[in-house]
Amino acid sequence: MGTKTKAKPFDEMTLDEGGVRNAYAAYAQWLEETSTERLTRKHEQADIMFRRLGITFTVYGRDEGTERLIPFDVIPRILDASEWDILSRGVIQRVDALNAFMHDIYHDQDILHAGKVPAELVLTNVAYQPQMLGHDVARRVYAHVAGVDVVRVGEREFYVLEDNVRTPSGVSYMLEDRQTMMRLFPELFANHAIQPVDRYPDELLRNLQSVAPLGIDEPTVVLMTPGVFNSAYFEHAFLATEMGIELVEGQDLFVGEDGVYMRTTEGPQRVHVIYRRVDDDFIDPLAFRGESSLGVAGLLAAVRKGWVTLANAIGTGVADDKAMYVYVPEMIRFYMGEEPILNNVPTYSLRLDDDRAYVLDNLKDLVVKEVHGSGGYGMLVGPASTAKEREKFARLIKTMPENYIAQPTLALSTCPTFVDSGIAPRHVDLRPFVLSGEKTTVMPGGLTRVALEEGSLVVNSSQGGGTKDTWVLRE
Amino acid sequence: MLGRTADNLYWMARYLERAENTARFLGGIYRMSLLPTATAGSGAQWETLFLSPEEHEEFLSRYDVFNQENVITYLAEDLDNPSSIRSCMCSARENVRAARHVLSTEIWETINFTWLEICHMEYAEIVDMGIYQYFEWIKERSHMFRGVVHGTIQRGEAFGFWQLGTCIERAGNTARLLAARSDSFRSTASRQEGVADFYHWGTLLRSVNAYKIYREIYRSSVEPRKVAELLLLHPDMPRSLRCCLDEICSILNHLRDDGDCVRDAEELRARLVSGRIDRILRSGLPEFLDDFGKQANTLSTEIQQDFMMVR
Numbered sequence: 001m002g003t004k005t006k007a008k009p010f011d012e013m014t015l016d017e018g019g020v021r022n023a024y025a026a027y028a029q030w031l032e033e034t035s036t037e038r039l040t041r042k043h044e045q046a047d048i049m050f051r052r053l054g055i056t057f058t059v060y061g062r063d064e065g066t067e068r069l070i071p072f073d074v075i076p077r078i079l080d081a082s083e084w085d086i087l088s089r090g091v092i093q094r095v096d097a098l099n100a101f102m103h104d105i106y107h108d109q110d111i112l113h114a115g116k117v118p119a120e121l122v123l124t125n126v127a128y129q130p131q132m133l134g135h136d137v138a139r140r141v142y143a144h145v146a147g148v149d150v151v152r153v154g155e156r157e158f159y160v161l162e163d164n165v166r167t168p169s170g171v172s173y174m175l176e177d178r179q180t181m182m183r184l185f186p187e188l189f190a191n192h193a194i195q196p197v198d199r200y201p202d203e204l205l206r207n208l209q210s211v212a213p214l215g216i217d218e219p220t221v222v223l224m225t226p227g228v229f230n231s232a233y234f235e236h237a238f239l240a241t242e243m244g245i246e247l248v249e250g251q252d253l254f255v256g257e258d259g260v261y262m263r264t265t266e267g268p269q270r271v272h273v274i275y276r277r278v279d280d281d282f283i284d285p286l287a288f289r290g291e292s293s294l295g296v297a298g299l300l301a302a303v304r305k306g307w308v309t310l311a312n313a314i315g316t317g318v319a320d321d322k323a324m325y326v327y328v329p330e331m332i333r334f335y336m337g338e339e340p341i342l343n344n345v346p347t348y349s350l351r352l353d354d355d356r357a358y359v360l361d362n363l364k365d366l367v368v369k370e371v372h373g374s375g376g377y378g379m380l381v382g383p384a385s386t387a388k389e390r391e392k393f394a395r396l397i398k399t400m401p402e403n404y405i406a407q408p409t410l411a412l413s414t415c416p417t418f419v420d421s422g423i424a425p426r427h428v429d430l431r432p433f434v435l436s437g438e439k440t441t442v443m444p445g446g447l448t449r450v451a452l453e454e455g456s457l458v459v460n461s462s463q464g465g466g467t468k469d470t471w472v473l474r475e
Numbered sequence: 476m477l478g479r480t481a482d483n484l485y486w487m488a489r490y491l492e493r494a495e496n497t498a499r500f501l502g503g504i505y506r507m508s509l510l511p512t513a514t515a516g517s518g519a520q521w522e523t524l525f526l527s528p529e530e531h532e533e534f535l536s537r538y539d540v541f542n543q544e545n546v547i548t549y550l551a552e553d554l555d556n557p558s559s560i561r562s563c564m565c566s567a568r569e570n571v572r573a574a575r576h577v578l579s580t581e582i583w584e585t586i587n588f589t590w591l592e593i594c595h596m597e598y599a600e601i602v603d604m605g606i607y608q609y610f611e612w613i614k615e616r617s618h619m620f621r622g623v624v625h626g627t628i629q630r631g632e633a634f635g636f637w638q639l640g641t642c643i644e645r646a647g648n649t650a651r652l653l654a655a656r657s658d659s660f661r662s663t664a665s666r667q668e669g670v671a672d673f674y675h676w677g678t679l680l681r682s683v684n685a686y687k688i689y690r691e692i693y694r695s696s697v698e699p700r701k702v703a704e705l706l707l708l709h710p711d712m713p714r715s716l717r718c719c720l721d722e723i724c725s726i727l728n729h730l731r732d733d734g735d736c737v738r739d740a741e742e743l744r745a746r747l748v749s750g751r752i753d754r755i756l757r758s759g760l761p762e763f764l765d766d767f768g769k770q771a772n773t774l775s776t777e778i779q780q781d782f783m784m785v786r
Contacts, residue, residue, distance in 0.1 A: 053580065054572070054587045228573050240576040247576040252477050263478045265632055265730075265782045 009411040010154050011425055012077060023080040023473055026191055031075070031416075031423075039074060039418055042184045046072050049183070055176055055234055071466035072177060073417050074184065077428060077448040081475045087158060087432060088442045090342035091148040093332060095434045098165055098319045100335035102142040106132045106315065116334050117327045125324070126372070127317030129280065131287060135304050137313050138211040139437060144275075144311035145204070146434040147171070147447075150342065152413040159343045159410060161429065163328065165312060165320045167277045170447040171433050172235035175200060175242075177469040178445070193474040195444035200433070201242035204275075207437035211309050212272045219272035222246045222262060224253070226278050226294045236277050250278070255298035260308040273309045280314050322371045322405045323349065346408060350401040359406040360397065363390045366406045367457075368397070381457055383409050412457055415468065417450055427451045429459050430470065444472040476577070478783030481636045483574035485784065488624075488640030490567035491586075494560045495617035496648035497550055500524060500655075502610035503682030508543065510674050521546040523655045547606065548598045560613055564590050579627035582620070589616045635726045639778060642726075646719035647771055649706055650764045652683065657760045659699065676702050683714045703760065704752040716767065720744040727778075736777040743770050 008016070013024040020028040050069050079087070104111050105122050112119040122128055147168030149161040178197055182189055205221065212219030225236035227249050240247035252262050253271065261268035276283060282292040287300040302308050318324060326347050329340045348355035348366075359366060368380040380393045397404050414425035432446035448468040449459035459465040504520050522541040525531050537555070538545040553559045557566070568590045575583055601609045621641075628634050656679065659672075676697040680686040685705060692709065693701050709715050724744050727737045755763050778784075 051591065052584050052588055054583060228569065233572075237572070237575040246477055246480075248477060249479065252479050263783045265476050265478055265481045265636075265784075267783075 009425075009427070010152060010157075010413040012152075012413055012415040012428070014416075021080075023078040023083070023471075027076070027078060027188070030188060030191075036422060043074050043418055046074060046180050046184060049180055050176075053176070055172070070173065070461045071452060071464075072180065073450055073452075073466050073468045074181075075416050075418055075423070076181060076469045076471050077415050077430070078471045078473065080473050084444060084472045086156065086341060087150060087430075088444070090158065090160075090340075091146075091150070091432050091434050091442055092440045093336065093338065093341050094148060094160065094163060094328060095143060095146045095165070095436055096440055097328065097332040097335050098146070098163055099140065099142055099436055101331045102313070102316060102319050103137075103140045104335070105318065107134065111331065111334055114334065116330045117324070121323060122318060125318045125321060127280070127315070127321055129315030129318075131300055131304070132313070132315040138213065138309050141211055141436045142313040142316050143319070143434075144207060144211060144313075144436055146436070147431045148434060149429055149431050151410055151429045153411055157343065159345050160328070161345065162322070163320045163325065164431075165316045167279065167312065168431070168433070169232040169235050169277070170431055170449075171200060172238040173467050174433065174443070174445060174447045174470065175238075177447075177467055181469040192471065195472045195474060197443050197445040200443050201239060203435055203441065203443075204239070205243040205245070207435045208273050208275055208311055210437040211311060213306050213309060216272050220245075220270060221273040221275060222248045222253075222271050224248050224250070224274050224276040224278055226282070230277075232277065239275075245275075248274075250293065250295045253296045253299075255296060255302045255307075258307070260296070260299065260302050271308060273311060275311050280317060283310075283314065322347075322369055323402075325405075345410060348406040350397055350404045350406060355406075356397065356401055360394055363394065365409060367409050368393050368404055368406045371403050371405060379458070381409065384456065409457065412451075412459075415448070415450065417452070417466075417468075419452060419454075424454070426454070427457050427459065428468070445470045476632045476636075480574050480577055481632065481782050482779065482784035483570040484577075484633055484636040485640040485778070487567050487570035487574065487586075488637045489644040490563040490570065491617055491620055492641050492644035493558060493648065494563035494567070495614055496645070496652075497558070497560050497563070498610040498613035498617075499682045500648075500652060501547060501550055502607065502614075503678050504546075505543070505606055505610070506678050506681075507675060510678075518542040518546075524550065526651060526654055544598060547601065551601060551609070552597050561593055561596070564593050577629065577633055579623070581623050581627055585616070585620050585623050589620070632730065635730050636782075638726050639723060642719040642722045643771060643775055643778075645714055646716050646723075647768065649683065649714050649716060649719070650767055650771075652679065653703060653706055654761060654764045656699075657764065672699075673697055680705075685712060685714065688712055700752060700756065703756065707755070708747055708750050708752060717744075717747040720747055723774075731781065734777075734781045736774060736781045739770070739774050739777055743767075743774065 013020050013028065015021060047069065050072060055069070101111065105128070109119070111117050112122060143165035145168060147164040147170060149164065151159050151161055153159065174197060208221045209219050221243070222245055223236055223240040223243070225233060225247055227233065230236070237247055246262060248262055254261055254263070254268075256268065260271045260274070262271050278294050281289050282294040284295045284297065284299040285292045286297045288295070299308075299310075300314060303310055303314065325344070326349065329344050332338055332340045348359050350356045350359060359368070363380070364382045364385070366382045368382070370378040380389060382390070412427040412429060415428045416423050417426040419426070428448050428450045430446050430448050432442050434440060434442045448470045449461065450466045450468055451457060451459045452464060452466050461467070501524070504524065508520055518541045521543060524546065525534055525541075534541070534549055538549060549556055550559055552561045554562055554565070556562060564586070568586045571578060571583055571586045604612070624637055628637060673696070676699060677686060680689050680697065680702060683706070688711070689697065689702070689705055692705065692711070695701070705712050706715050708717050710717050710721060712718055720740065720743055724740050727740050731737050
């Protein structure tokens, strides 16, 4: 498998033999000339900026409505043009394949007939929505916004951990982290050619307008949020403001006789595209969870009549399922006739007897994840686990094997990070944001998440991870 | 604009205005309590802030006696009292948060900063800060918030709903302020003012920034009849009922050609335009204020219905 934990993981800045990588040449020198006191001061300033802006995150399972800051690290993650070339082509290829896959499984199901993906895995998947069968979505795009999680283990070795094609979040941190860095360290932006990311809201809006129902010249786009208590509410409000569109909740919308409307002070107003940040299950109480108060009754029927476009489409969850993940390379070959640019992490399906036996014997070296879980909840990191936790997971796996997958523990790359003890390497991942509409594009950058605890591999913000600004340098 | 967003702007304004008014009233009472009068130290002054039997009962269900500490605790920092200054700031912030996409970042930062300062503040900290300084600080934050909103909010609907909320709440609070003192109109309306009364009315005027305006307009010593006239009927006194209704009508006419709320607001305003203070005092100030309060509530409900605000 070749992914065994090395003694020392790949570092984004420093070379094993000493010295620094090209991308960090200018930054490393600046860092050397900068005192720890100055960094500490900047670090504190950043904290105040974020708190005053209210860029907070709600942590579930704690006191209701606990607001927390996602720690921001002042040392950027830097990628040079050649590294970004691989990454950007790789994630675009993946999202294109996933969109083709979703069109296929909701239409002719060629890939299932060809035996490349087990039909029962798709058709009995809880995220598969039979109501979408035969429905043509605008431009055949299902995942208008995707956030693909990538980790790095070597110079040119990138692995995709997850394709988030439901309602991925984090893009506001990408934008705010950049703003903060520019305010804190303007001099760095003068001596680095950093590709800008601030046009993202513009591109997102154009992308959403491009998938409006046919025949609408000036579509009205809205952003639908579950409300102020959602953990990503800040981001919803932020994006709505930046795009200059209404931020609606389910109660603000209704399905009329010829379209979907929002309740405004001047009466009902027609809506054409809904960028929704509400999960499938909650979006339409008539079609899905009846008790949901977050959705709009009859919305699915309105979608099927072509009155309104939902972004992302209903039923995308089937494609970013951890069980489906295994087949993404196959999808790329099947639909695009290309070899995957980014690697898949070898994955054990625990419903298979051989795989399960191996995993149960080697829990200590593996990462076990829930198939439908997200946000780092319900996850076992073998090397960091206690015997008791491993016992618990062994029990869970035996009871509901189809609910879990296991993967080898990857040696995630590290990046210098400013922590209490000074500058030290910490593990990072990267979530670039991919937009699909008229064409597929990716912002040069993304959200770098960093595990602030020494040695920790869990970067999720819900588990105490932080973020870094991500720089992509021009050639 | 979404009806719900209009609702958020309206309530953001109401809660902020309520917090400011509560700070003003408490500040006024605090100053009066420092005056050498017969009732000083008895807590009677603190009790005047509780108008109805329900309000008394609600207070006494959790505090044993009306005194400075209990009343300030209840009205300034008690999160179980939805109208306490701290609760109002919290609610105002939640409404700003829900309408963030139509408001400037500065508006959010101003309320958020206030909330971060106040969210842990209990009576001991208020005493530590200085009771008077605390009320001044709340007022300052409210002034600042109003300035930021006025300077950055989009004209048209957003501005309109914010103004509506401010004026309706302000009118209601001025009415409450007078209602709390309406007994003294009965007893002293025809009698010679004592020195203590002079200070009382002076303090009351100061608590709503009306002292200088009173002097400017009446050029006479402070008399209860004129105080009532100023706060009820004078169009140039920014916190008077008349002035608030003038603004409400002008905004509603701007937002809507027709509707129940427009007609009712005009009617309410007409009563203040044609009202004469002697007649009002003769037929009973408490009754007049009570009636006004009810009509203002109806108006508020109608505004919410006419503009599809949901609650």
